[in-house]
Amino acid sequence: MxxxxxxxxxxxxxxxxxxxxxxxxxxxxxxxxxxxxxxxxxxxxxxxxxxxxxxxxxxxxxxxxxxxxxxxxxxxKISTVYVTGIIDLTAKGTAYLVSDECKEDVFIPQVGLNHALNGDKVKVLLYARSSRRRPEGEVVEILERKKETFVGIIQCSKQYAFLVPTGKQLPYDIFIPLNELNGAKDGEKAIVKITEWPENQKNPIGKVLQVLGTPGDNDTEMNAIMAEFELPVQFPATVEKAAKKIKDAIPEEEIKNRRDFRGITTFTIDPKDAKDFDDALSFRKLKNGNYEVGIHIADVSFYVTPDSTLDKEAYNRATSVYLVDRTIPMLPEHLSNGLCSLRPNEEKLCFSAVFELNENAEVIKQWFGRTVIKSDRRFTYEEAQAMIEGEDGDFKTEIITLNDLAQKLRAARFQNGAIAFDRIEVRFDIDEKGKPTGVYFKRSKEANKLIEEFMLLANKKVAERIGKTKEGQKAKTFVYRIHEQPNTEKLEDFGRFIAKFGYKIRTTSPRQLSSSMNKLMEDVQNRPEQNMIETLAIRTMAKAVYSTVNVGHYGLAFDYYSHFTSPIRRYPDVMTHRLLQRYLDGGRSANAEKYEEMCKHCSDMEQVASNAERASFKYKQVEFMSDKLGENFMGTISGVTQWGFYVELNDTKCEGLVSINELEGDYYEFDEENYCIVGRHHRKVYQLGDQVLVKVAKANLVARQLDFALVESESKNTTPAVTPQTPASRREKPERKFRRGRRGDAASGRKSGKGNRKKK
Known part of the structure; x- marks a missing residue:
């Protein structure tokens, strides 16, 4: 922005x-x-x-x-007594309606839900309210079910069976007639679909769709996570067949229609375990002393044509999903790891952004179009980094020069107001059975940032090419990656929290905010509170989404930004390629309403995939700690809720709950406004950032839940006693600033546990 x-x-x-x-x-x-x-x-x-x-x-x-x-x-059109929105269910069985039609979320008691479930789109009748009460209502119509299939454990008796749902997806057991068990046995994990829900019954009725296997088995649990988020595990036979029909050989007439880069130095730099190489860099020094850098992206749109079997499947998935121990690709392997993977010494079709840069990394000329390349070398990040740090190797001069240009691009970006969120990635060492054997941390080094900067450059310039028009001209429909400015209230809450650690941010202007946020990220480096503050800072920011309405990208400080560089794993990039080629050919503007709907679908699926990835990470955390019961660990309080506080272990970043009911010596209450738990009598305070010694009390693999017991707290904090006139039990609750989530979705200080992947 x-x-x-x-x-x-x-x-x-x-x-x-x-x-x-x-x-x-x-x-x-x-x-x-x-x-x-x-x-x-x-x-x-x-x-x-x-x-x-x-x-x-x-x-x-x-x-x-x-x-x-x-x-x-x-x-x-609609009556003022009705509002529509999305149900946000709480741990107590009550809910809030999150609606754009109301400034405040609407409280819905359990009896007023009328079988509405978390995530459902509903119509709610608002009750009359006094000026001092929060809005309340009841569900009068379920407009759209978020989901109808659920994962859980089968419990059988002689006359009937139930599915006991795992996780936070459904607060009721599902009744299953014995003739609808589909071979499921007592204690097995299964997928069940709700078939009916009589008005006068608490429990829905369902049937088993698929038996997943034995709880605790790695494949069972990973497939259960995919099923829980309604993500496909395998490709339909028709999709695999359509992929295999595509011939490996590139038609000679197609090569003639493309710019030929096969004779120019070209290579890829990717993670060592990568199988799909969707981007490559070409490099040569020009006679005028400038540099030509080509960002070459796999031409997925050449193979995946609109409305084809492959296209429909790719659109439905919208993204690849990265679980801890496996990848669920958007495209079949014949495409993702074969035809579209820019493997060395193979001719490949690409869509490219080619730039002439001077020594200051300023763009002098640019060109966009379809190309054919032949990569000379495949580098891992570690190999490229070794050369940047002084080791000899192939194409060292090219890599050193590209790194120098990338650092200048990065410096200019931050000078313009970009915000640096270089998160530490927490990874697990996994054995052949999928069991985590250790934890390690990955930091982004110069080789990672080299690739990142050139991908950002391509994404930015592609968006500018279509979106940046002359005065009086209207921009054609395009797919943008947008990121709005952060919410003022969230920034104020964040500022109050970090002040407890001696940090501060300035929010007077966007430029001041970005510079002070960057300084904060530097100051917390290697501090116990680093991961927590970085996580909260990211949560303070708006979420980036796809849209045809361009408002810029605040975090990157770009007026125009798109996703062009990863069409193997992101469908919006395929959309971008098609639109860019259409306009390069002089085509008319595409239908904005249609593309906005597609953008929303892709944004939604990106969020679903992210939730599944977090669930798999949480499962591996619990599995990793399951053989450490009774052991003590130092940790940092990373989240505070009405049911206790979460502790992130300092050495492994694994996170578990200390239940408020297990805290001894006082009656403890949740202070939502100050993100802390306070003892009613002795005023002992447990708040975000406190260092505590905890013991691993329980590791529930089925629920993906770690429970800790408090051993010792380093916090000496106390608060003034509540006066008799305003006993804690009678104080009016603060306004609802954060979602009251279910257990595992703490209102403040929650974390994703998943670092950034290779590219934005």
Missing amino acids: PRKEKKTKRDIGKKEIRRMLYDIFSANPNEHFNYKQLAQRLGIKNMNAKQLIMTVLYEMKNDNMLSEESTGQFKF
Whole structure:
């Protein structure tokens, strides 16, 4: 995003615009408005923000909130006593409705859920409320089920059976008639589909779709995680057949239509365990002293044509999934590890971004188009890093020069306001049976950053090529990777928290925020609180998503950014390739509404895949600690909730819960506003960042849950006693600033446990 010292209306995000539009329409239910009138009311003059208003208007129309009286003219439609949104279930069985139509989340008691489950899209009737109470309501209609299949353990009796769901997916057991067991036996893990749910019954009725195997078995548990998030494990036979039909040989006429890079020095740099090489760099020094750098990306869109069997499967998956011990690819192996993998000494088809750079890494010329390459060498990051650090090797001069250019690109990016989130990656050593035998940490070094900077350059320049237009021209529909500015309230909460450790951030302007955030990331290096503060800092930021409405990328400080460089594992990159070629050929703008819907699907699937990856990581954490019961470890309090606090072990980063019910010597209560647990009588405080000595009490593999017992705390913190006039039990609860998640989704200080992969 451009760095403005003063906040403008351009900084407003989609959710905020939706709420402001709702306020306008609900206050004027008999009037109709077009986007220009609404922009004028909101004081918005920027064209990108006006386009965002149009997008939100049609989303509100699709959600049955507005009617389109005539083309571009919208009017309020729904009754003010009803709102729609997504159910966020809590550990107690109550829920909150998260809705763009309300400034506050709506509390829903358990009796008011009417069989709505976590993640369901529902219609809620709002109760009348006083000015001092939070909004409450009840579900009157389930508009869309988030999921209908669930994973759990089968429990059988002589007359019937139940599925006891694992994890946090369903708070009820599923009743299964014996004739619907599909061969499942007592104690086995299985996938069950809900077939009906009578209104007067607490438990739904279902049938077994698939038996996964014995709980605790590595393959059973990994497949269970995929099933829990409704991700496919195998490709359908029709998809595999379609992939194998594609011939290995490149047609000669296709080569003639492409720019030929086969005679130019080209190589790949990837992790040592990588099998799919979707990017390569070419390098040569030009006669004028400048450098030509080619970023060559596997031309997946040549092999995967629109609406084909392969394309539909790739779109449905939208992304590859990286579990701890395996990869579930977006494309069949014949493509991902074969035809589209830029293996050395093989001719490959690519889509390329080629730049002429001067010694200051400034772009002098650029070219985009389809190419044919032949990689000379495959490097691992370790091999490239060794040469950067002084060892001799093939193409050392090229790698050293590219590294120098990459460092200049990186310096310019941070000078412009980019934020550095170089997270430590926690990895497990895995034996042949999938069992974790050790933990190690990976840091991004110069070789990683070399590749990262050139991939960022390609993604940025591709987006600029289509999105950056002359004054008066309208940009054509394109797929952008956008990242909005962080929420002010979250920043204030984060600032208060880090102040307890002696750190601070400045939020007066975006530039000040980015520079102070970068300084914070430097200051926490090698400190016990490093991982926790880095995790919280990332959570303070907005989440990057895909959209046809460009608002820039705040974290990278780019006005235009797309995903172009990983089409083997990300479907949005395939979309980008197709649109770029269409426009290079002089084609008309694509349908924005269609592509926005595709962007939303890809963003949603990216989140689902991320959740599955975290679940697999959590399972391996529990498995790794399962033979260490009774052992003591030092750790840092990384999350605080109403049911206890989470502790991240300092040496392995494994995380477990110390239950509030197990804390001795006092009656402890959760102080949500200050992220701490406080003893009612002695005022002992356990808060984020405290160092504690804990014992491994329980390792539940089925629930993917570690339980710790407190041995000793280094915290000496106490708080003033609550006065008799305001006993703790009667104090009014603070406003709900964070989601009250289920166990394992702590409101504050929660972490993903998954570092960044190779590229953004």
